[in-house]
Amino acid sequence: xxxxxxxxxxxxxxxxxxxxxxxxxxxxxxxxxxxxxxxxxxxxxxxxxxxxxxxxxxxxxxxxxxxxxxxxxxxxxxxxxxxxxxxxxxxxxxxxxxxxxxxxxxxxxxxxxxxxxxxxxxxxxxxxxxxxxxxxxxxxxxxxxxxxxxxxxxxxxxxxxxxxxxxxxxxxxxxxxxxxxxxxxxxxxxxxxxxxxxxxxxxxxxxxxxxxxxxxxxxxxxxxxxxxxxxxxxxxxxxxxxxxxxxxxxxxxxxxxxxxxxxxxxxxxxxxxxxxxxxxxxxxxxxxxxxxxxxxxxxxxxxxxxxxxxxxxxxxxxxxxxxxxxxxxxxxxxxxxxxxxxxxxxxxxxxxxxxxxxxxxxxxxxxxxxxxxxxxxxxxxxxxxxxxxxxxxxxxxxxxxxxxxxxxxxxxxxxxxxxxxxxxxxxxxxxxxxxxxxxxxxxxxxxxxxxxxxxxxxxxxxxxxxxxxxxxxxxx
Numbered sequence: 001x002x003x004x005x006x007x008x009x010x011x012x013x014x015x016x017x018x019x020x021x022x023x024x025x026x027x028x029x030x031x032x033x034x035x036x037x038x039x040x041x042x043x044x045x046x047x048x049x050x051x052x053x054x055x056x057x058x059x060x061x062x063x064x065x066x067x068x069x070x071x072x073x074x075x076x077x078x079x080x081x082x083x084x085x086x087x088x089x090x091x092x093x094x095x096x097x098x099x100x101x102x103x104x105x106x107x108x109x110x111x112x113x114x115x116x117x118x119x120x121x122x123x124x125x126x127x128x129x130x131x132x133x134x135x136x137x138x139x140x141x142x143x144x145x146x147x148x149x150x151x152x153x154x155x156x157x158x159x160x161x162x163x164x165x166x167x168x169x170x171x172x173x174x175x176x177x178x179x180x181x182x183x184x185x186x187x188x189x190x191x192x193x194x195x196x197x198x199x200x201x202x203x204x205x206x207x208x209x210x211x212x213x214x215x216x217x218x219x220x221x222x223x224x225x226x227x228x229x230x231x232x233x234x235x236x237x238x239x240x241x242x243x244x245x246x247x248x249x250x251x252x253x254x255x256x257x258x259x260x261x262x263x264x265x266x267x268x269x270x271x272x273x274x275x276x277x278x279x280x281x282x283x284x285x286x287x288x289x290x291x292x293x294x295x296x297x298x299x300x301x302x303x304x305x306x307x308x309x310x311x312x313x314x315x316x317x318x319x320x321x322x323x324x325x326x327x328x329x330x331x332x333x334x335x336x337x338x339x340x341x342x343x344x345x346x347x348x349x350x351x352x353x354x355x356x357x358x359x360x361x362x363x364x365x366x367x368x369x370x371x372x373x374x375x376x377x378x379x380x381x382x383x384x385x386x387x388x389x390x391x392x393x394x395x396x397x398x399x400x401x402x403x404x405x406x407x408x409x410x411x412x413x414x415x416x417x418x419x420x421x422x423x424x425x426x427x428x429x430x431x432x433x434x435x436x437x438x439x440x441x442x443x444x445x446x447x448x449x450x451x452x453x454x455x456x457x458x459x460x461x462x463x464x465x466x467x468x469x470x471x472x473x474x475x476x
Contacts, residue, residue: 059460061162225239227277338369340365448470
């Protein structure tokens with residue numbers, strides 16, 4: 001007697017579906033009504049998401065699978081499956097779209113908003129006064145703008161937590177004051193469009209660097225970093241050593257790792273034990289338990305690893321990755337390097353103290369990519385995702401363009417045209433099983449100079465702002 005799939009009991013059928021790939025499930029559901037109905041159950045997509053997405057190290061939300069609706073979970077799993085296949089292939093292809101975000105000047109900053117179902121993208125521009133514009137990622141339409149009267153923005157930090165009411169923190173400079181405001185994206189009525197709403201503020205000259213839930217990191221350009229809980233009004237002071245060789249040691253990133261806060265400045269990384277916050281005047285000054293310097297570099301970016309399927313909220317025992325763009329003191333060199341460093345974690349033991357070190361210093365270099373071009377960049381941003389994929393802008397090749405003026409009366413000499421290029425690479429790790437880094441794609445900029453970029457690894461999407469006020473969206 002021959003059995004057909006639609007005659008199997010539900011438990012057996014669930015096991016069959018769990019062993020199929022995403023394309024197989026989508027094809028199979030078209031064969032009969034029962035399989036269509038069965039494949040639309042949440043348990044089916046939870047099993048597929050666990051076995052084919054999370055356990056395969058493909059970028060996905062840190063929220064538990066059960067927290068999504070059936071339709072949303074199916075869409076996310078299908079998109080993640082496509083993203084994983086693209087990254088594991090020999091090369092990836094970007095699908096480009098774009099829009100004009102500013103007609104009066106360049107795009108100064110661009111950010112994806114992690115919360116709010118990842119619907120929003122914001123751009124920062126300036127005419128007379130600074131302005132933040134909210135865009136809908138689905139149709140690239142303007143939603144709303146926020147432009148405080150007679151104010152200029154000096155810094156902005158986006159909340160990396162998806163479940164917090166606060167979306168970003170902005171430092172506003174007016175002629176008589178400097179204040180940091182915490183903004184939420186909210187609607188006044190169910191059917192009204194969302195807008196920005198100030199939910200907290202702090203008078204301070206320090207600039208917002210990073211935001212995670214109710215914690216906001218603010219820093220100066222010398223040595224001091226403040227961790228402030230804007231809900232409880234408690235804070236702690238992190239004091240980095242003063243570098244006598246640097247007159248301006250700008251803080252570029254603050255990372256909330258496991259039981260550790262990493263403060264990244266111009267050339268160095270400082271590790272602090274997770275501080276205890278207290279209200280004024282009971283605040284303590286904390287000093288780093290370790291630090292490391294990378295010498296003369298052009299940028300440092302630290303990435304926290306993704307949560308494991310077994311522990312969706314924990315990152316204990318996992319190493320951190322550090323992406324470094326090096327400089328070369330040889331003026332005739334035509335290359336620079338993108339280096340990946342690993343900061344390994346301290347093995348947990350019964351002797352480990354509560355406030356003891358959680359990571360081994362100094363970090364060790366894992367691999368590097370030598371880029372064939374060296375030149376000036378207006379967009380020096382680079383992003384390393386938790387799963388080991390990274391994007392950055394490579395300068396146009398000045399060795400073949402711009403050295404001979406068109407006014408010089410010499411024999412005709414054709415000069416190749418050069419463009420700055422977006423590079424997408426996969427470093428050894430979850431999406432690259434090779435021992436060496438792999439450049440997966442390069443996208444040439446045929447327009448004006450790029451000024452800023454952001455990268456959403458979970459969605460496989462890059463956003464770039466330009467000097468002409470245009471925004472380019474690249475989707476994998």
